[in-house]
Amino acid sequence: MAAIDGLPPLREVIASHGLSAKKSLGQNFLLDLNLTARIARAAGDLSGMDVLEVGPGPGGLTRGLLAEGARRVLAVEKDSRCLPALAEIAAAYPGRLEVISGDALEVDALAHLRPPIAICANLPYNVGTELLVRWLTPRDWPPVWSTLTLMFQREVAERIVAQPGSKAYGRLALLVQWRCEARIVLSLPPEAFTPPPKVSSAVVHLKALPEPRYPADAAVLERLVAAAFNQRRKMLRAALKGLAPDIEARLEAAGIAPTERAEQVSLEQFCRLARELAR
Ligand code: SAM
Numbered sequence: 001m002a003a004i005d006g007l008p009p010l011r012e013v014i015a016s017h018g019l020s021a022k023k024s025l026g027q028n029f030l031l032d033l034n035l036t037a038r039i040a041r042a043a044g045d046l047s048g049m050d051v052l053e054v055g056p057g058p059g060g061l062t063r064g065l066l067a068e069g070a071r072r073v074l075a076v077e078k079d080s081r082c083l084p085a086l087a088e089i090a091a092a093y094p095g096r097l098e099v100i101s102g103d104a105l106e107v108d109a110l111a112h113l114r115p116p117i118a119i120c121a122n123l124p125y126n127v128g129t130e131l132l133v134r135w136l137t138p139r140d141w142p143p144v145w146s147t148l149t150l151m152f153q154r155e156v157a158e159r160i161v162a163q164p165g166s167k168a169y170g171r172l173a174l175l176v177q178w179r180c181e182a183r184i185v186l187s188l189p190p191e192a193f194t195p196p197p198k199v200s201s202a203v204v205h206l207k208a209l210p211e212p213r214y215p216a217d218a219a220v221l222e223r224l225v226a227a228a229f230n231q232r233r234k235m236l237r238a239a240l241k242g243l244a245p246d247i248e249a250r251l252e253a254a255g256i257a258p259t260e261r262a263e264q265v266s267l268e269q270f271c272r273l274a275r276e277l278a279r
Contacts, residue, residue, distance in 0.1 A: 003033050005063055007092055013058045014194075017085045021195055025079050026124020028193035030060045035192060039203055040064035042185040043120045043149040050074065050113040052145070054104040054121040054131065057082055059089045061122055066093045073097050074112055076104045104131060110144055117144055122151040129156065129172075136175055141212065148206040149185070157184050157202035164266050170229045177267055178213055178221070180206040214271035221274040228262035228270070235259045243277060250276045 010031040021027035047069040056062040056075040090097040162168035186203040190196035231239040237258035248258045254273040
């Protein structure tokens with residue numbers, strides 16, 4: 001049975017183009033178009049937006065993004081075997097899908113798009129985290145993109161939205177939450193993918209704040225948070241002693257007990273300490 005966009009079901013697409021999943025490229029495909037439409041909807045209202053999709057594969061999510069009304073989709077795919085299948089989607093949506101064949105870590109795809117921009121991807125875990133960190137640390141803030149809607153391993157998604165006092169709380173939570181609103185919008189079991197991965201996954205939606213939640217110098221904050229969580233079991237006066245000779249006094253000036261551990265310190269407190277250290 002043909003799908004609503006008149007294109008064949010994804011199982012047929014995969015069979016006719018010989019897209020057997022490659023482990024080396026982290027290929028776990030989503031074949032249920034209802035599910036890919038839900039992920040596209042989780043990205044918010046896409047009408048009037050340019051969308052960057054990384055790793056379209058056979059195009060399930062791409063079809064969701066186009067059907068949900070994206071003004072234009074630019075998709076970057078490393079596996080050239082997927083290009084003919086993506087060309088069929090481009091033909092069904094004239095002028096709205098462009099595909100770049102290449103490695104998303106090497107292509108400056110955002111330079112090809114016009115704001116407002118949404119980024120949406122179901123990517124291998126290592127590539128996804130690396131791209132996330134890059135998207136969160138542009139030279140200037142706000143970034144050119146408005147939202148990120150990304151699939152991660154459930155455990156990574158939990159680290160992104162973690163709050164103080166939890167095991168998952170750390171550098172990633174602070175990096176994300178300093179400059180974005182972040183929430184988990186969808187959880188998926190391994191069986192949602194073909195082939196199924198070993199662990200569960202979750203889609204995280206991030207919205208860029210117009211400016212960071214609290215003032216702080218980005219480099220100082222990053223150094224501070226890295227030092228604090230590199231030795232997360234230690235008291236901060238010990239974990240941070242390399243950052244300033246009078247670290248106890250600085251911690252107290254920022255309203256943080258020197259005996260506190262990183263896991264208990266809020267984003268606002270870290271930002272206060274970063275300002276204190278930059279003085
Ligand atoms: N988006 C499709 C879906 O949801 O069914 C495919 C998802 S699959 C988890 C990851 C996709 O990312 C694969 O198509 C893979 O070839 C592609 N990929 C892996 N590394 C990449 C990279 N560095 N740059 C661009 N695409 C990459």
